[in-house]
Amino acid sequence: MNSQSGEPPTMETATTRRGFMEWFSWALLGLGSVAMAIPILGFFLGPILKPRADEWVDFGPLTDFPQNSTRLVDVLNPLRGANDGMTGKVAAYVRRIEGETFQIFSTHCTHLGCPVSWFKESGLYMCPCHGGVYYEDGGHASGPPPRGLYEFEHRVEEDRLMVKLGHLPTLQNPGSAHVSGKNS
Amino acid sequence: MKQAIGKLLWWFEERLELRTSLWTVMRHPIPRDLRTQVGWLYVFGSTAMTLLVLQIVTGIGLGMVYVPSAGEAYESLEHINYNVELGWMLRAIHNWSANGMVVLVVVHMTQVFLMGAYKYPRELTWMIGVVLFLLTLGMAFTGQVLRWDADSYWGLGVGVAMVGRIPYIGPELVELMLGGPTVGADTLSRFFALHVFVMPGLLFASLTVHLYLVIRKGISEPPKPDELVDPETYVEKYEEKLKTGDPFFPDVFLRDAAFIGLTLLVIVGMSAILGPDGPGAPPDPTLLAVEPLPDWYFLPAFAVLALSPPSLETGIILIAPVIIVAIMFLFPVFAGKGQRSPRRRPVAVLIVIGCFLSYCVLWQLGVQEPWSPHMTAWSGVPVPTHMIKGRSPKELQGAAILQEKTCRNCHALDGQGGQRGPDLTVVATRLTRDQLIRQVVQGGGNMPAYGKELNRFEVEALVSFLETLKPEGYASAEASVVTDRAD
Numbered sequence: 001m002n003s004q005s006g007e008p009p010t011m012e013t014a015t016t017r018r019g020f021m022e023w024f025s026w027a028l029l030g031l032g033s034v035a036m037a038i039p040i041l042g043f044f045l046g047p048i049l050k051p052r053a054d055e056w057v058d059f060g061p062l063t064d065f066p067q068n069s070t071r072l073v074d075v076l077n078p079l080r081g082a083n084d085g086m087t088g089k090v091a092a093y094v095r096r097i098e099g100e101t102f103q104i105f106s107t108h109c110t111h112l113g114c115p116v117s118w119f120k121e122s123g124l125y126m127c128p129c130h131g132g133v134y135y136e137d138g139g140h141a142s143g144p145p146p147r148g149l150y151e152f153e154h155r156v157e158e159d160r161l162m163v164k165l166g167h168l169p170t171l172q173n174p175g176s177a178h179v180s181g182k183n184s
Numbered sequence: 185m186k187q188a189i190g191k192l193l194w195w196f197e198e199r200l201e202l203r204t205s206l207w208t209v210m211r212h213p214i215p216r217d218l219r220t221q222v223g224w225l226y227v228f229g230s231t232a233m234t235l236l237v238l239q240i241v242t243g244i245g246l247g248m249v250y251v252p253s254a255g256e257a258y259e260s261l262e263h264i265n266y267n268v269e270l271g272w273m274l275r276a277i278h279n280w281s282a283n284g285m286v287v288l289v290v291v292h293m294t295q296v297f298l299m300g301a302y303k304y305p306r307e308l309t310w311m312i313g314v315v316l317f318l319l320t321l322g323m324a325f326t327g328q329v330l331r332w333d334a335d336s337y338w339g340l341g342v343g344v345a346m347v348g349r350i351p352y353i354g355p356e357l358v359e360l361m362l363g364g365p366t367v368g369a370d371t372l373s374r375f376f377a378l379h380v381f382v383m384p385g386l387l388f389a390s391l392t393v394h395l396y397l398v399i400r401k402g403i404s405e406p407p408k409p410d411e412l413v414d415p416e417t418y419v420e421k422y423e424e425k426l427k428t429g430d431p432f433f434p435d436v437f438l439r440d441a442a443f444i445g446l447t448l449l450v451i452v453g454m455s456a457i458l459g460p461d462g463p464g465a466p467p468d469p470t471l472l473a474v475e476p477l478p479d480w481y482f483l484p485a486f487a488v489l490a491l492s493p494p495s496l497e498t499g500i501i502l503i504a505p506v507i508i509v510a511i512m513f514l515f516p517v518f519a520g521k522g523q524r525s526p527r528r529r530p531v532a533v534l535i536v537i538g539c540f541l542s543y544c545v546l547w548q549l550g551v552q553e554p555w556s557p558h559m560t561a562w563s564g565v566p567v568p569t570h571m572i573k574g575r576s577p578k579e580l581q582g583a584a585i586l587q588e589k590t591c592r593n594c595h596a597l598d599g600q601g602g603q604r605g606p607d608l609t610v611v612a613t614r615l616t617r618d619q620l621i622r623q624v625v626q627g628g629g630n631m632p633a634y635g636k637e638l639n640r641f642e643v644e645a646l647v648s649f650l651e652t653l654k655p656e657g658y659a660s661a662e663a664s665v666v667t668d669r670a671d
Contacts, residue, residue, distance in 0.1 A: 047359040047370075054365075074470040083369035085255025087337065090366070091470035107472055112489060113341035115472040117559055122590040123637045128475040129342070130490035131555040131604050133632055141632035143555075143604075144494050167365035168341070170348030173355035 054166040079166035106150035150175035213429030228292035252376035257332035276455035300524030301404035307516035326379035337467035338476035407524035483550030582649025
C-alpha cells in the first residue's frame, strides 16, 4: 500500500483500519439481523400484539326468549376469520329470568373447557368430561369446576337482546360480564 | 456389460468414498453377546425409527390431499376417506403407525431403562431419547388436532383451559396458541405448521444426534449382574468386546429386519381391518351433545384431571409435567454408574412396574369415566321392572321423577346409569326417610340441591319410591337407627 513511498504501514494504522472493518462487519451483521428479526417476531407475536376485543352480537328479539326459561342460541362469532367455516359459529345459553333481566352463559365448562349441556328437566348444566355440574343460575353445583359458568355482558336494544362475546373464555380471561379489560 | 457397470460404480465410489464412510458405519461391530436371545430386545429403536419414516411417507401423501383450513379440513378428510383412491388406507396406516410409534418408543425406553443402557457413556443418548419421546407425544397431539372433528375442537378447548391457568401470561399464551381470540382457521394452520414442519424438523435433528451417539458410543452390551459400570474402565472393556464383535449389517440387522417386517405387517393388517380413525362428529361449536375424549394414550392424563383435588389441580396441570420430564431427563446424571442388570436394581424395576400399573389403572378409569354423568341415561336407561312391580301410584310417580329429573345420569339402578353418585339399588338400607329428603332437597357431598326443582309433592313421591329400594327381607335404614337409639 504505502510501499511506493518506501514506508511500511505502521502497525497502528493497519490495526485501526482492520479494527474498523471488523467492528463494521459485526455491526452490519447485527443491524441486519435485528432489522430482519423485528418483523418476523412481530408476525409470530401478532395475536398478542394486536388483540381483538369482544363485540356486540344480535341474539334476536326478546319475544324469542320466554320468561323464566333457558335456551341455547347459535350465532356467528363476531371475531371469526374468513376461513373459519363452522368453527366460526358460537353458541351461548340464554336464561331469561324476567323482563329484561337475563343471564348469558358460555357453553365452556370452567374446569377444562368441555361443552356443558342444559337439562331443563332438572335445571342443571352437566359436563360430560369430568363431571362438572352447574345450577340454572350458572352457580357451581358439583364436581371439579373452580367457579360458576362464564357469563357474557348483555343489553336490550330496541326490543332485541344484544350480547358481547367473541373470545374463548378461560379462568384468567373469563366472559365479558366479568372483565373490564382488553376483551370487554 | 458387467465391466461397464463396474466402471460406472467405481466412478461414483471414487467421488463418494462410501466404502470408507457409510459402509464402515454399516459394518460397525456389535458385541457378540447380542447373539443370544437377548438380542431381540434391541430391535425396538430401529423399528420406531422405521415407523417415523413411514409417518413421513404417508404424511406426505395425506399432505397432498388434506386441506388445512378450518372451513374445509373436515370435508377434505371425508374426501380422503371416501373419494381418494386408497385414501382411507393411507389415513389408517398413518394413524396405526402413529399409535405403534408411541408404543414402540415407550417399549424402547423401558428396555433401555431396565437394562441400564442409559448409564455411562450413554447418558446423552438417553437425554436426546427423552426429547424424541416428548416430540413423539407432541406429534401425536398435534396430529389429533388435524383430525379436525369434535374431539379435536374440544380437545383444543381443554388445552386452552390448561394453558390459560398459567399465572400472569396465561391469557396471552392462549391467544398465541390459538392464533387469535378463539379456535378457528389460524388455530388449525398453526397446528398444521407444527405437525408438518416444526416438529418433524426437530424430530429429525434430534434423531440424527441420537443415531450419531448410538454409533459413536456403540450399542450397550447386555448387562450381567455385578458387572459394574465404572467410567475409569468401561470404555476399555467395551472396546475389548468389540474386537470379537459381529458387524451390524447384515448380521445383527437381521433381527431388526424381521421385527420391522412383522411390525409393518401388523400395521397393514390393522389398517385394512380397522380402517382410519374418524373424523368423528364435525367441529361445530354449537353441537354440544358430544363427549370429547383424547386419543387412548392420553386417557390417563384425562383421568388425572378428573380425580385431582381442585386445590391442587392447577399445580398438577402446570408443575407435575415439568417435574416428571426433569426427572426423566436428568436420571442418568444421578444414576449413571454401577449396576446395570435389572436383577441388581430392584428400585428401577419397581419404578417401571409402578409407572405401568398407574398408567393402566388410570387408563382403565379414563375408559370408564365413573366421574362423568351419563348424559343420556335419564331418557335411555330403563328402570328395572322388579323395582316398579306392585308399587303404589305414588311410588311409581317417584320412579318417574327419578327418571325425569335426570337423576339416572349420575345414579345407577342395578348397575345401570351414571356412576358419578352412589348406586341407588339398595339406598333404603343406607339412608332413612329424613336423610333421603334432606339429601334430595339440600344436596351435599357431591350432589346438587334439588330443592328449587322439585315441589314438596314431588319430593314426597320420589322419596317414597327410594324407600322401596332394598332387597327383600332387609330392614330399612330407619328401623335400624331407631333400634340403635333404643339401645
